[in-house]
Amino acid sequence: MNAIPSQEVASHCLQAFTQLVPVSQAAFYRVDRHLQARDFQLQGMSDDMHLDYLDNYRQFDPLQPRNCLSSGLTVVPLGLAMSRQPPRDSRRYQHFLQRYGVVDVVEVLAQRAGQPQAAISLLRTAGQGAFTGDQLAQLNALQSLLQMAVANMQPCEDALLELTPKERQIALLLRQGASNKQLAQELAVGLPTIKTHLINLFRKTGVSSRTELVVSLFL
Known part of the structure; x- marks a missing residue:
């Protein structure tokens, strides 16, 4: 099943x-x-x-x-x-x-x-x-x-569980291929805030790129 x-x-x-x-x-x-x-x-x-x-x-x-x-x-x-x-x-x-x-x-x-x-x-x-x-x-x-x-x-993977609700939202949007601009529009925040979230996501998951982040969390 x-x-x-x-x-x-x-x-x-x-x-x-x-x-x-x-x-x-x-x-x-x-x-x-x-x-x-x-x-x-x-x-x-x-x-x-x-x-x-x-x-x-x-x-x-x-x-x-x-x-x-x-x-x-x-x-x-x-x-x-x-x-x-x-x-x-x-x-x-x-x-x-x-x-x-x-x-x-x-x-x-x-x-x-x-x-x-x-x-x-x-x-x-x-x-x-x-x-x-x-x-x-x-x-x-x-x-x-x-x-x-x-x-x-x-x-649910442990790595995903450790993220904040906003970080998980960003991770799910990244899996769909969202750009920084699209992320900023979806979350109604500025681009600098999105960059900060991405830095924190990379640090928590031990990766250095969007592709590695999606693979780490979802594949």
Whole structure:
């Protein structure tokens, strides 16, 4: 069976989960060998909120892959996860959620050989209320579908995982043959900024040209 691109898996899984269990925001992400969440695909979540999370609150998130793995569950409610970490960290994470009107979060994990491979984070606002017992049961049933989808997902190279979202965007455009001018237009930045991104990409991947970069990341 041919592997399925991760973006396609993410889109289908997000659509299925959010149609059956109403949420305000959702995110699909990969989990690397260091148990770090990578390659986020967002639904209904603003870039500002996501960047705020990554820059300021990620370390306080009780639903990080490592924490979810230690719970022994594949569907992990926020309340349970917060009870397993220091109260001060839970308060900081609650502050983040309150800033964006979120009252409840559930994480659904897919594992391979006992290790998380990908997950979906589901968030609800005050208008929707906390997840009910019936909804958690639905998510447990849906987890098996996520498990099957991730099993057929195209592996993602470690080198690509180490790139920032903007660097990955540039790398994908380079694979399509984009010039510096086209990159600048697509990202709405100046040519000097594009050159800086390319320098950083070359340094991270240990290459010295566009061709070598594409071969290193995608071939």
